[in-house]
Amino acid sequence: MSSKLKLIAGAAALGAVAFALPALAQDETVIDLSTATGVSPATAEVFNTLLFLVMGFLVMWMAAGFAMLEMGLVRKKNASMQGLKNVAIYAIGGLMFWFTGYNLMYTGVDGGFIGSFGPYVFPGPGMDDGSAGYSVASDWFFQMVFCATTASIVSGTVAERIKLWPFLVFTVILTGILYPITGSWQWGGGWLSEMGFSDFAGSTLVHSVGGWAALAGALVLGPRLGKYGTDGSVHPMPGSNIPLAVLGTFILWLGWFGFNGGSQLALGSIADAGDVSKIFVNTNLAACAGAVIVMILLQIIYKKVDVTMVLNGALAGLVSITAEPLTPSVPAALFIGAIGGVIVVAVVPLLDKLKIDDVVGAIPVHLCAGIWGTFIVPLTNDGTSFGTQIIGIVAIGVFTFVVSLVIWFILKAIMGIRVSPEEETEGLDKAEIGVEAYPEFM
Structure with missing residues (x-):
């Protein structure tokens, strides 16, 4: 046999073996998934940590979504200001959650109303033994990005007429004190947790908290110049960049899989993996239902479909399902998301x-849909009750709204929170920060 034929024959034999090996391996290593419950504790710790980190950076990417959505929905003379505020929000939220937020929310709550003050101390290199079931730094990171999201909600509502520095002072207080305190009542093992209140990923603890703070700010600030006529008329103020707003919405939609999926807080078993997957499905379908129902209603009522309302319909569906994304069936998830759109x-x-001027629609999306999503949890979760849910919604709402209102009034008295009419007319990009987003069009 020639050398070429030998090579061909050898290759054919190797190919036959290669094709046979997978079948032999499958025959010899069949796993009975009906009895497989998990992995070793060390492996579970790694997977749980991976969940926190991956889902955490998805939630962090929501900061880009908020920035794009808000920059697209404000007028071009205020777009740079919105971008600056969103970068500042994320930076301030991160610092404040380390400085005092995490400990206020999670350390020493013990069924009470507040944790402890002071910076969070991370383990040194090689010192995290995994006894918590995950890396403690990964947990801190995951919880921090939720904190920053809360403040982003306020930014859009009060846009186009608020001064930069009073807004940033409010952000310091919201991320460092207000959000962690109400979060401790449930997620930190506080009094609402003891009562049986349930908010899986934060329809109330994140979204309604941001919405209540935004409502208080809008009331103290007042509407934009020219928004409402003396005869009761409403003057639309279209956004500068609808494509950017659409892109921002899709980024938020993507980030929400981390928001809700990561709130399972575990990926160390087959059951956890299945639950995270179901959370993804329900989250996505609720958003789809919210967007579609808005399209239908707008066509029926106004004979035209406003793209910005459809964007908010999708976001409202996401907010609505956030309080309980695991237990609903598909029809229930569709119903919950659709009511968010309504x-x-x-x-x-x-x-x-x-005459409450909410520039981007954050109050209906985050506050109102957040209340709805939290209230309806007992529809699919037998471990909760409507009475307890209402107590939690009211307690968190009253605390956040009243304290935020007081803070806004104090800032108004001390610093002034609204730009002058001349500056508002000129635009905050030029008047407040000196950098115009679209200088060639101004």
Whole structure:
């Protein structure tokens, strides 16, 4: 046999063996998944840590989504200001959550109303033994990005007329004190947790908290110049960049898988992996339902479909399912998300009637849909009750709104929180920060 034929024959034999090996391996290593419950504690710690880190950076990416959405929905003379505020929010939120936020929220709450003050101390290199079931630094990171999200909600509502530095002072207080205190009541093992209140990923603890703070700010600030006429008319103020707002919404939608999926807080078993996957499905379908129902309602009521309302419909569906994304069936998730969309269509014109100027629609999306999502948890979760859910919604709402209102009034008295009419007309990009987003069009 020639050398070429020998090579061909050898290659054929190796190929036959290669094709046979997978079958032999499958035959010899069949796993009975019906009896497989998990992995070793060390492996579970690694997977749990990976969950926190991956889902955490997805939630961090929501900061980009908020920035794009807000920059797209404000007028071009205020776009740079919104970008600056969103970068500052994330930076301040990170610092404050380390400085005192995490300990206020999680350390020494013990069924009470508040944790402890002081910076969080991380283990040194090689000192984290995994006894918590995950890296403690990964948990801190995951919880921190939630904190920053809360402040982003406020930014959009009070846009186009608020001064930079009073807003940043409020952000310090919100991320370092207010959000951690109400978070401790549930996620830190505080009094609401003892009562049986349930908010899986933060429809109330994140979104409604941000919404209540935003509502207080809007009331103290007042509406933008020219938004409402003396005869009760409403003057639309279209955003500068709808494509940017659409992109921002999709980024938020993507980040929400980390927001809700990571709140499972574990990936060390087959059951956890299945639950995270179901959370992804319910989260996505609720957003789809919110967007579609808004499209249908707008066509019926106004004969036109406003893209910005559809964007908020999707976000309202996401907020609505956030309080309980695991237990609903698909029809239940669709129902919960669709009602979030209905809320947007109903509340946006209601705010205009009340002359409450919410530039990006954060109040209907985050506050109102957050209340709805938290209230409806007992529909699919037998371990909760409507009474307990209402107590939690009211307690967190009253505390956040009243304290935020007081802080806004104090800032107004000490620093002034609104730019002058001349500066507002000129635009905050030029008047406040000196960098215009679209100088060639100004």
